[in-house]
Amino acid sequence: MIDYEVLRFIWWLLIGILLIGFAVADGFDMGVGMLTRFLGRNDTERRIMINAIAPHWDGNQVWLITAGWRAVRCLADGLRRGVLWLLCGR
Numbered sequence: 586m587i588d589y590e591v592l593r594f595i596w597w598l599l600i601g602i603l604l605i606g607f608a609v610a611d612g613f614d615m616g617v618g619m620l621t622r623f624l625g626r627n628d629t630e631r632r633i634m635i636n637a638i639a640p641h642w643d644g645n646q647v648w649l650i651t652a653g654w655r656a657v658r659c660l661a662d663g664l665r666r667g668v669l670w671l672l673c674g675r
Contacts, residue, residue, distance in 0.1 A: 607648035
């Protein structure tokens, strides 16, 4: 049987990996969004830059939702409903 402390460490490690994955993936999106003003000389170039990240835009949010749900499972039962409400965007 695996020790409780080891399981806790694995759980928090998984949450950390998921949050790092979100930060990397969403950082790319935010970086392209910030650079459109400086690198896109006209509307066509800006649209090309935005369309380059468009297929991955919503997929990056899965990292955040998955990490958020993992963190919710670590909370007490009384806090889960409120955090779940926030994760669902209500």
